[in-house]
Amino acid sequence: MSRTRIGIFGAGYIASVHADILGQDDRVALVGVADMVEANATRLAAEIGDAQTGATLEDLFRMEVDTVYITTPNTTHVDPVVTALGEGLNVFCEKPMATDLAGGDRIREAALASRGVYNLGMNRRYAYTHDKLKALIESGDLLPYSAQLKLNRGELLRPAWTADPSKTGGFLYETTIHQIDLLQYLFGPISTLRCAARSAISEAEFDDFSMLFTFESGVVATLSSSAHSGWSFPFERVEIYGRYATAMTEELERVRYALDLDQVVRTEDYTHIAFAEKGGYVKEDRLFIDALQNGGKPPVDVDDACALNLLLACIYESAHENREIDFTARVREAIG
Template sequence: MAKTRVGIFGAGYIASVHADILANDGRVELVDVADMVASNATRLANQIGDAQVGSELEDLFRMDVDTVYITTPNTTHVAPVVSCLERGLNVFCEKPMATDAAGGERIREAALASRGVYNLGMNRRYAYTHDKLKTLIDSGDLEAHSAQLKLNRGELLNPPWTADPNKTGGFLYETTIHQIDLLQYLFGPVATLRCAARSAISASEFDDFSMLFTFESGTVATLSSSAHSGWSFPFERVEIYGRYATATTEELERIRYALDLEQVVKTEDYTHIPFAEKGGYAEENRLFINALQNGDKPPVDVNEASTLNLLLASIYESARDNREIDFTARRRETIG
């Protein structure tokens, strides 16, 4: 089978993570890197070997790529994704899909009309810690009655653009999107949601969130996220409570779980695993290339991405309007 010819649009840090993984996949040929900052494109092209260098998306099109990785800033995803899909190209887009409901719908419509495959990059699903949670739930060893998730970013100072919603789309789109995605990945469709939020330090956006979710499965979960509370370990955590059972993650480093009344606690430690593997980046890329080469379902297809995008917009709406949202009804009306 012919190799998948990949171009990368946006040559920042996350592009280099994906490029390193793809460069070691024998099914892939990295053809071109484009970035409006020439030095960034050159640096990444040199990192991966023989790739050409460009400054705009059209440079990738001229190199006859069949797949484009969109790794530009959050608020700049919609136009290049739609442009690629309209040309019938496959797209791997880093999170978020968009930073509003309208942008997400534009991408969804383009993806459904395209012969290309769309995938949203949500690596945390495939992190070793969360993959273990998923395995315990799917096997029936851990029935998730309730859960609490939390993420405290620490600050919105470094890099400075993380405090600019014109670049991020808002704090939830930049950081907490991974925990919001995990809610549906682990517990199934959201039924209702309510969010209380405040601007504790930031003058331009909500930066403290407390959320309550119910799920069609019956699970109830809370999620708390702060943009400025410090980096105390673990700043990222999932705790799940079942019948005489608990499971707790500590960032991407380890998971502890007990599945019986005797409280025999098992620990799996992943601190020695390379970041791209334990963080799920290697697996999401492998699954995406599988989808292109074998016709498998992409890891996060356009319908899942659209549901996540709608959920994020609904959380912000709940915070602004101080009301509960029937998300089951909203999802059916919007996505079907």
Template sequence: MKKPRIGILGAGFIAGVHANILADDDRVELVGVADLVEDNAARLATRIGHAQTGSSLEDLFRMDVDTIYVTTPNTRHVDPVVAALEQGFNVFCEKPMATDLVGGDRVLAAARDSAGVYNLGMNRRYAWTHDKLKQLIDDRQLAPTSAQFKLNRGELLRPAWTADPAQTGGFLYETTIHQIDLLRYLLGPIATLRCAARQTISSTEFDDFSMLFTFVSGATATLSSCAHSGWSFPFERVEIYGRYATAMTEELERVRYALNLDDTVHTEDYTHIGFADKGGYAKENRLFVDALVNGSAPPVDAEDAAALNLLLACIYESANNNQEIDFAARRREHIG
């Protein structure tokens, strides 16, 4: 079987993370890198070998690739993804799928009609900490009844683009999207949601969020996210509660859990694990390549990505209108 031939669109930090992982995977061939600033593409191409370089998606198409990694800024995902899918290319798109419902609908329609495989990059699902939580839940050692999620950006000053909704699509699309995705990944389908939000230091967007979710399972969860809290450890945390049981994360470094009243607290420490593995990047890439090579399901397909995109839009709608939203009904109406 011919190896998948991969081109990368966008040569920033996250492109380098994916490129390093793919360069070590003998099942694929890294063919080219394109960036609006071709010098950036050249620097990344040099790091990973002798890949070709260009400045546009069309340049990648001319390199005889069959798979495109889209690692451009958040608000510039939809057009290249749709163009690639319409021509039958496989697409790995960094989060988010889109930054509005119209864009998400375009991607979903293109993916449904395409011969290519679509995947959304949601690496936090596969971080070692969250892998452990998922294992405890799937093995029925922990049956969630309620949970608390937190992810704070810390500040919107460095780099400056993180405070620019024209590039991020809004704070939730840049940072907190991971915890919002983990709600569904760990606790299952969402029934209802309500969000209260405010502008504290930003003059352009909400930067403080408090959310309440109910789930089809009967579980409940809260999620808080602040864009200006500083970097006090742990700025990222998940706590899941069951019957006389608790499991919690401390950023991506540790998991602590006790599964009954008489159980000691077990601690697993991942501080020694390399960045790509600890953060879930290595596993999500491996699963995506599995889908290309073996025909297995991609880790986050277009239907799953569209549900997340709808959820983000509903959270902002709730914040703006101060109303609870029946998300289960919205998903049936919007996605099917």
């Protein structure tokens, strides 16, 4: 089978993470890198070894790529994704899909009309900690009754660009999107949601969020996220409560669980695992290339991406209007 010819559009930090992973996959040829600041493309191409460089998406097309990784800022995803799909190319786009519903609709239409495969990069699904939670649930060893998730960070200051909604689309699209994605990934379809939010120190947008979700499975979950609180460990956490059972994560470093009152608490510690591996980037890239090579379903396809995009929009709507939203009804409306 021929190698997948990949071009990377956007040469920032996350592009270098993917480039390093893909460069170790014998099924892949990293053909080129393009960035509007061509010096950035040149820098990343030098790390890859023999990739061509350019400044535009069209430059990548001329390199005869069959797959494009879109790793530009959040609010700039839609146009390059739609253009690449229109060329019949496969697309891996870093999160978020879009920062509004109209952008997501454009991508969905383009994906359905294209011979190319669309995938949204949601690496936290495949982090070692969350892989363990998923395995415990799917095996039946842990039956979730309720859960709480939280993310407290200092991103309004470091890095400061995360306080600019013109780049991020809003704090939930930049960071908390991973925890929001985990909700349906771990617990199934959401029935209702409510979000209370405030602007504690930010003049541009909400920076404190408290959310409540109910699920078709009967699970009830809360999610709390602050953009300004600081980086106190563990700033990222999932706790799941079952029948006399508890499982919890500590960032990407550890997962602890006890599945019965009489069991000891078991700990799996991933501290010494390389970041790209324990963070799920290696697995999501491998699954994406698997899908291209074997014709299977990509890890986060356009339907999954649209569902997440709708969920984010509904959370912001609930925050602005201070009311509960029937998410089941919204999904029915979106499906038509």
